[in-house]
Amino acid sequence: MTILIVEDDAETRMDIEAAAEELGLAYSSMSTLASALAFLEENNPTIVIADRMLPDGDGLDAVEALRDANASTLIMIVSALGRSQNRIEGFKKGADDYLTKPFDPVELRARMASLKRRAELVHNRDEVLTIFDLEIRRKARTVHRNQQHIALSPKEFELLLYLADNQGQLVTRSMLLENVWGLHFNPQTNVVDVHIGRLRQKIDAPFDVPILQTIRGKGYILELTKNDAARTV
Amino acid sequence: MIKFPWNRKSALSAMILTFVALSLLLSAALSFTIIKSTSAQLESRTKIALKADQQGFLDLYDQRRLIGLREGMERRAAILSDQTFIFMLLNRDGTRLGGNIESWPTDLSRNATFENIELKNRDGRIGSYIGLGQELRGGFGFMVARSTDANDQVVANQILLALALTSILTVISGGVGFVMSRRIIRQINAINSVARNVERGFLNERVSLIRQENEFRDLAININQMLEKISSNQLSMNTLSENLAHELRTPLNRVKKTIYQLSTEVGLDQPAVQKLVDTVGQDVDATMQTFDAVLEIVTTNQSGPDKTRFETIDLVGLLDELLVLFEPVGEERKLSFSVRMPAHGYVFGERQLLLQMISNVIENALKFSVDGGTISIDLYKDGANLKVRIENDSDGLLDDIDEIAFTQFQRGANAQEKAGYGLGLPLVKAIATRHDFEVSIFQEQSRFGIEFCCPLSK
Numbered sequence: 001m002t003i004l005i006v007e008d009d010a011e012t013r014m015d016i017e018a019a020a021e022e023l024g025l026a027y028s029s030m031s032t033l034a035s036a037l038a039f040l041e042e043n044n045p046t047i048v049i050a051d052r053m054l055p056d057g058d059g060l061d062a063v064e065a066l067r068d069a070n071a072s073t074l075i076m077i078v079s080a081l082g083r084s085q086n087r088i089e090g091f092k093k094g095a096d097d098y099l100t101k102p103f104d105p106v107e108l109r110a111r112m113a114s115l116k117r118r119a120e121l122v123h124n125r126d127e128v129l130t131i132f133d134l135e136i137r138r139k140a141r142t143v144h145r146n147q148q149h150i151a152l153s154p155k156e157f158e159l160l161l162y163l164a165d166n167q168g169q170l171v172t173r174s175m176l177l178e179n180v181w182g183l184h185f186n187p188q189t190n191v192v193d194v195h196i197g198r199l200r201q202k203i204d205a206p207f208d209v210p211i212l213q214t215i216r217g218k219g220y221i222l223e224l225t226k227n228d229a230a231r232t233v
Numbered sequence: 234m235i236k237f238p239w240n241r242k243s244a245l246s247a248m249i250l251t252f253v254a255l256s257l258l259l260s261a262a263l264s265f266t267i268i269k270s271t272s273a274q275l276e277s278r279t280k281i282a283l284k285a286d287q288q289g290f291l292d293l294y295d296q297r298r299l300i301g302l303r304e305g306m307e308r309r310a311a312i313l314s315d316q317t318f319i320f321m322l323l324n325r326d327g328t329r330l331g332g333n334i335e336s337w338p339t340d341l342s343r344n345a346t347f348e349n350i351e352l353k354n355r356d357g358r359i360g361s362y363i364g365l366g367q368e369l370r371g372g373f374g375f376m377v378a379r380s381t382d383a384n385d386q387v388v389a390n391q392i393l394l395a396l397a398l399t400s401i402l403t404v405i406s407g408g409v410g411f412v413m414s415r416r417i418i419r420q421i422n423a424i425n426s427v428a429r430n431v432e433r434g435f436l437n438e439r440v441s442l443i444r445q446e447n448e449f450r451d452l453a454i455n456i457n458q459m460l461e462k463i464s465s466n467q468l469s470m471n472t473l474s475e476n477l478a479h480e481l482r483t484p485l486n487r488v489k490k491t492i493y494q495l496s497t498e499v500g501l502d503q504p505a506v507q508k509l510v511d512t513v514g515q516d517v518d519a520t521m522q523t524f525d526a527v528l529e530i531v532t533t534n535q536s537g538p539d540k541t542r543f544e545t546i547d548l549v550g551l552l553d554e555l556l557v558l559f560e561p562v563g564e565e566r567k568l569s570f571s572v573r574m575p576a577h578g579y580v581f582g583e584r585q586l587l588l589q590m591i592s593n594v595i596e597n598a599l600k601f602s603v604d605g606g607t608i609s610i611d612l613y614k615d616g617a618n619l620k621v622r623i624e625n626d627s628d629g630l631l632d633d634i635d636e637i638a639f640t641q642f643q644r645g646a647n648a649q650e651k652a653g654y655g656l657g658l659p660l661v662k663a664i665a666t667r668h669d670f671e672v673s674i675f676q677e678q679s680r681f682g683i684e685f686c687c688p689l690s691k
Binding site: 009012015084087088101181184185188190191194195197217 | 489493586
């Protein structure tokens with residue numbers, strides 16, 4: 001699995017490269033649109049991370065070219081153009097994710113990890129997802145834990161499914177707002193926390209071992225804690 | 234099918250009417266002149282002929298006295314098969330001496346000069362004549378008269394012909410007027426259509442140029458140039474905003490990265506320092522949120538009439554989604570939602586902007602509602618509009634709220650102790666304006682709310 005990074009700002013490019021290394025991904029870096037398009041003609045990266053305001057054009061042109069040539073490449077835009085209109089434009093052109101600068105490096109890593117997992121899921125999309133004793137059946141839209149059925153509302157199921165598709169990886173609040181509720185702005189209230197709290201009441205509270213973890217100030221991870229993982233082995 | 238545009242306010246109707254009226258007037262005037270002239274000429278010729286007839290008989294009388302005159306009358310009467318020409322000779326005592334009528338016409342005087350008379354003919358019809366009368370030497374009465382029926386018939390035929398021609402000419406001129414006016418009005422309508430679409434936000438509209446070099450082509454060129462200028466200015470403003478965003482965000486990005494590095498290097502064993510790092514991080518986030526909100530307001534206002542990204546959206550469906558999102562938040566705060574909505578309510582707009590607009594209002598209600606209160610969401614159709622009212626229980630009336638609510642960075646007295654920068658409602662206003670929605674605030678005793686009036690999509 002390879003990543004193409006298209007970013008003219010050296011510091012931001014280094015941040016993305018560092019995140020790619022942490023995730024164990026091979027990468028190639030370009031700083032202009034022309035060089036990126038030339039690279040894409042010869043290569044087929046799994047993931048592309050592109051800035052928009054490049055010296056010789058808009059990174060969205062590379063997105064469009066990619067979508068015309070290869071529909072399966074996952075694309076994330078990283079840009080200072082962060083208004084909802086800009087984000088919508090990016091998604092309409094074919095981007096799979098859109099991260100606004102300035103970004104939290106944790107957020108960057110979380111979103112890159114999510115893309116990596118999505119790329120893996122493209123080839124191996126399980127009908128049944130299992131996290132410890134929690135079982136999610138995708139098509140049947142059922143959830144069981146310790147063989148007990150858990151009734152979730154449609155939105156709670158989507159929330160859990162997204163967390164499960166990114167199990168073991170940090171999922172930020174903005175990722176949840178975008179992918180579960182389709183909102184490309186940040187509400188002022190703690191809506192995500194409230195919904196996570198409700199989900200937690202159903203899938204964790206009745207059971208001994210919690211699997212939905214909160215990372216303070218960052219987001220959530222669906223996994224066992226290290227202690228619980230060691231205990232339950 | 235060509236639809237004939239009959240409309241009091243239509244310039245096309247006025248032009249066609251003018252064509253028709255002018256044509257009618259001209260043809261009526263012309264016809265009248267011709268008929269009058271023809272009638273006069275016919276009358277003149279009849280008089281000349283009559284005079285000649287009279288003179289012929291008078292010459293006979295001069296040459297051969299009464300006997301010659303009587304013989305001449307008998308010969309003439311024998312030749313004539315009808316009574317288009319009548320003549321009579323009376324004795325001194327009024328008895329008939331000759332002619333082709335039995336009695337002197339009652340409405341003809343003895344010394345008549347071209348008098349119009351009516352006489353019953355042999356076949357019983359009343360005929361019109363023009364007659365001359367004269368008393369001959371010796372006291373004999375003598376008259377001649379010619380029928381004007383043929384002349385009258387000619388004039389009558391001419392009148393009929395004139396009426397027919399006038400009618401045909403009127404219809405033709407109406408048709409020609411319609412065709413010519415329609416060409417002109419079509420060009421004006423095309424320009425009007427572009428102006429309407431530009432006013433609605435479709436800045437890409439341009440007037441199609443006609444091939445003919447005339448004033449309309451010049452007008453179209455000028456309008457297109459003006460629209461190019463407006464679009465270009467719009468693009469410059471957008472580019473400026475984007476550059477501003479980029480130039481401000483890039484250094485802030487570095488600050489966030491530094492904070493992250495500090496955070497990881499400091500670790501959890503220095504909680505005081507960690508707290509400071511967290512605070513700085515939050516301040517950077519807050520700065521960015523404020524910047525984002527201001528930028529969103531500015532660019533939304535700038536975009537104003539640009540509706541190229543708009544689409545038909547079900548506002549009811551959108552509100553449904555937001556209720557799923559916010560109801561749990563309300564429950565956490567012991568607030569209940571009361572909702573009344575129709576099945577659908579389609580408006581023309583941009584989905585994310587509308588989500589943000591309504592989300593801001595609901596969050597405002599959640600923030601400022603009194604404990605245990607109710608947030609009411611009421612949607613209903615009102616003619617061609619969809620009314621949206623979102624209101625909450627409040628703890629009293631807010632002074633000057635109408636003036637400050639939609640003003641950036643202004644906050645009501647009840648907001649001072651709550652988080653926020655006074656940008657939520659200004660953004661609501663900017664988005665509403667962009668969508669041609671009217672937005673207003675209302676306060677009624679213990680209720681506070683915001684109402685939108687949204688034109689329904691056609």
